[in-house]
Amino acid sequence: MRKSSKPPFGAKTARGKPAPAAKGGRPAARPAGDVAFRRPSAELTIIFGYHAVREVLRAKKRKALDLFATPAAAEKLQPEIAASDVTTHVVAPEVLDARLGSDAVHQGVLLEARPLPALDIADIAINSGLVLALDQITDPHNVGAILRTAAAFAVDAVIVTERHAPEFSGILAKTASGGLEHVPLVEVVNLARALDQLGEAGFLRVGLDSEGPASLEDTVLSRPAVLLLGAEGKGLRRLTREKCDILARLDMPGAVKSLNVSNACAVALTLARRALAESS
Structure with a gap:
């Protein structure tokens, strides 16, 4: 006592x-x-x-x-x-x-x-403006940095797969710098099925793809929207790409044409927030 x-x-x-x-x-x-x-x-x-x-x-x-x-x-x-x-x-x-x-x-x-309470897709489908979905991003430093960025940009939720995702503790929590406590986290068994559910709920599904036909900066977005990020090197998986309504790229005028996925996330959220503000 x-x-x-x-x-x-x-x-x-x-x-x-x-x-x-x-x-x-x-x-x-x-x-x-x-x-x-x-x-x-x-x-x-x-x-x-x-x-x-x-x-x-x-x-x-x-x-x-x-x-x-x-x-x-x-x-x-x-x-x-x-x-x-x-x-x-x-x-x-x-x-x-x-x-x-x-x-x-x-x-x-x-x-x-104790771990954070488990959430379901249905828990975030209502009253969400912008959601992130991570397609098998496994590096805890990257996922932690993405969660920190998501908290800074007031993202409504982050979706991850139960498999091919790091543990949400230790170095990931340290890198997230408190972001884990401020962004609802949803683990799904099947990301493609989850994207179907979000599509039925009215979400615009936007896949970030280096070979996307349009620049994210020039893409018209609407709420609610889910922004999908793929693992470095592999990018979005085929089935994930097929579930997207839009595939968009980040245009980079410099000599280096690629970014760490957590840095790409920050740039993409900046552009997405601006596009959503213009469309509202």
Whole structure:
């Protein structure tokens, strides 16, 4: 049972006892032997990185279980910790290094949480203006960057396939920098079938294709619309292309004629938002 009075920054040890304060008012870091992490499972998501963890605590769209933070990170996250019911463990940076690997840029904070609630195509088909669909993009850095961009452009949802998609935790969540908590994510078994459903719901299906017959900048768009992005190198799959109402390209006047898919996404969303504003 938790005590009614919280220690500084809401910090508790793995055994639920208040963390002793160090000089300067910060809670003292616990050694590795006093920290118990949960075992990996389908019901456990690991989020690390300051912005990613902060947005989980702020958005409150998923159940936050245990927060492991260095004294400095715990102090920085104090407002979010105070406003949540997460149990906080103040630990040394080496504890997080041991859990995540020395190469992980954890910024002194790791959160164990439940996965986000599952959504269905029907959940986004109403009142959506612009949706992204990712056709087997598997690199977590790219998908994380796309989610961050989607959150910045107020995209209504991102659709991914259950297979050939990265896990929505760890490095992807870190790269998304909180975007996971602000853009509804829909996993589908069959993307072509999902595109059929969106078409029946009145969505304009626009495939981004380097060989598209028209420039996206010159394409007339209407709401609701779904913008489809394919994996680097492969692009959109044949069946996905066939489900599109429009295939459009990004015109690039420079010597390099291709972009990383996450950069292409940012350019495409800029053009799509402008076209949709002009058509409204």
